Amino acid sequence: MAGSDSDARDAAELAQFGYSQSLERHTGKFASFAVAFAFVSIATGIFTTYGSVLNSSGPVGIWTWPIAVVGQLAVAFVLGALASRMPVTGYHYQWMSRLANPVLGWIIGWISFTFLAVVVVAVDYTIASTILPVLLNYEGTATIAWFVTALVLLGQFLLVALSTPWAERVNNGFVTLELIGMVALTALLFVVAAVRGGLDFSNLVSRGAVAAEGFWSFGDWTSAGPWMMGFLLGAFTIVGFESAANLAEETHDPERVVPRAMVQAVFASGVLGFLFLLAVTLAAGDPVALAESGTPIADVIENTLGSAVATLLLIMVVLAIFACGLVIMITGVRVTWAMSRDERFPGWQLWNQISPKFHTPLKAAVLYFVLAQLILAVFSQSETALFTLFGAATLLPAVMYAAAVVLYLVKRKSLPQNGKFDLGVWEMPILVIALVWLVFELALFRDSSFKEAWAYVLVMVAIGAAYLGYLMATRGRHGLSMPTMSSIDAELDAEAEKG
Template structure:
């Protein structure tokens, strides 16, 4: 039997919504969603070569800084998810705590991020892994076709069954964790036994000049050390996807914050050990940086071609899992905004299919969007870099805006239903702000011009639709569903702080 406290944490009536989807996800599934989106196998495999080129082997030491910064962001998100455990995450939080116009903007930015990151992730399979695994010549054209097929398979799975999607992801995450731990241990043992483990490589800059290595850079350029942060910044994102499935999670106010923090911390430690092993076994890092699959090359050389191919299979599984979670999260965000009549075509996108119990229309809409994004980028010879750069820039903007909102509203937040920062709140916020400010400065580098163009185009489209909403309905009509239960709870517990701003009530 459910306790009153659990009903309060699970219920949606206080947020003005009815429970439309089954609440059946437990802790491991929530953790697997966060873990699967972050996916160190995917991120390290995709970005490691770029870091070798821009920062040399010593660039891997940016990883712990990113882990600490993103962990602080995850803790802030956990504090918000424990107060407003509703699908739509940052869109819901900012709409209710600031105002619905700012919330809509954040929802649109989140949508543009999910639309590009799923393509960035799946494109890696077609562009860098399958050509090596099956020994064929990769081209822009066949990468385009293969990515489109992978996106279609993920969309069908998400549209037809949440339970099946979660089971596939749970299995994939379990395989990834076991595989990455086993690989890391084997690399250290075999490297030590054969005498090829060279820890001196960890402090080499490769062919990157050591002079000015830690320089801040100029107005339109970032220093070599700074560019190394892209490895972690691209990889350790998406943990908030667990919050986007809050309406389908049991006791989400307790489960979701824990899942996000544990995923970031666990991935951070495992990822650092794996990076140390691979880099200490790199041999000639300058030559290795020229490879499309540097991580697989190291593993094949040290452990043999069979293990190298096994790694590629592991990465394919991890990437498919990652793309599946992104598609799932994107569909939930679109559905959540459409439910509030805030998304183009909301009349179709706000429906839950009775047979599947999923937002099928929203799922297929995300598939169409991903195909458009793929078409925009796939013809470029720098497609993979442009995609992963855009997929790193957008979450940095989302995280920065959400953390700033928390700082402004932290004295008047709704009561927590399961997680609070307590005395760690100020240190966590200071570290999160310092990290996000530094991260955003990296994107002034001229090499990120194409991702900025994508961002500006998507912002322009969003601005047009927002203008339409404001002209058609007026700013005062853009309110969130009734939160009167929260108001009553705060009246009964005045020391907990005040609720949302008046503009966020019906």
């Protein structure tokens, strides 16, 4: 009865935003945390980008990680405050539409969609191009990587499309394994390397093979300095934590649960990830030789703990990547469905439906799956496909975070307090840290190595702009208004009158 009462209250709060309860509420505290943690996926991010950091910044590049964690943690607090006040599926799209204006909301919604469409391919492609060839001892090719990635996408699609509870069960299980595995690996690396005398503390301040000249510089107009590029390790890994907000309409007491899940996921990922980076770097041996490896993390594990543990690591990373891609797909499908529910997504008549049999946005899932396969086909034969996909997948969330933080800064005094997640006296310090971090992060993408990532972004923005122009021409600006948007305005006006 208590659960029914709670769900009834959640449904009533959702109705204030103009929506009836159409998705089933079954997501609890751990499942919400697991969604946020799986998207961040430190096993995926560190395994994928550590080699790039060794080549661009050397081992000393790992010290960019704690700075990125502090910046992203500040962003998580700000986004958590927004999620608590607007617990509606669609996250960035909903926040911007209701607190800024529907046109800007549509733009951010489209950027969210393009990010989620590309990042699932980037993440899943890692399994096929980097991990399985080592794990199964075969020579990888672009065609094999394409085929394997397509199969991984298919498995994730079937879970997302046919059963949200089962998708969450799989994710919960894999996240639990990742947490246990990362803690165990980190402890074993420290202990075994210390016993064998293999901890090299000079690695923590080593530049590896990177030249000393200009190492600490910010770079110029078209390039970032070597150490600055190391920030991409944290910038790529610690993203997507706000995915928990995209399941707000499926979460019990989302105003309280979702923001805490976001902050806890960033904090846990940041602390555990940095300890793991320290352990790997201390046990790395010769960092110059390690930088030449395609799987440096696996090499360090194998040299320190043996081939059996290295194999277990690779299996754990495969499971972590699958969970990460699964959550990304869940999030992308929810954005598609949320925008279609408001009749603002191309072909919305099809994608706004909830399957009466599976209780999922089945048709939206089909669309997202097909688009992901198309993106995979476009990039599959490119030798720089992985870097391009990762570049776009790091750039787009930075843009979304910056928009959300600026939005909160402008609207913070008019936002009603709900007593469930407020920043209190820490609000301004947190906002300053978040803004400084995001300006710095966005400045990194001036580097010419991201030109293909920018090209993808510009193409997708152009497609979105064309459809937005069509909506504006056929409906006018007022035709893009959110459902019962007056309810939000009325609440703000009431607060102002009381003041």
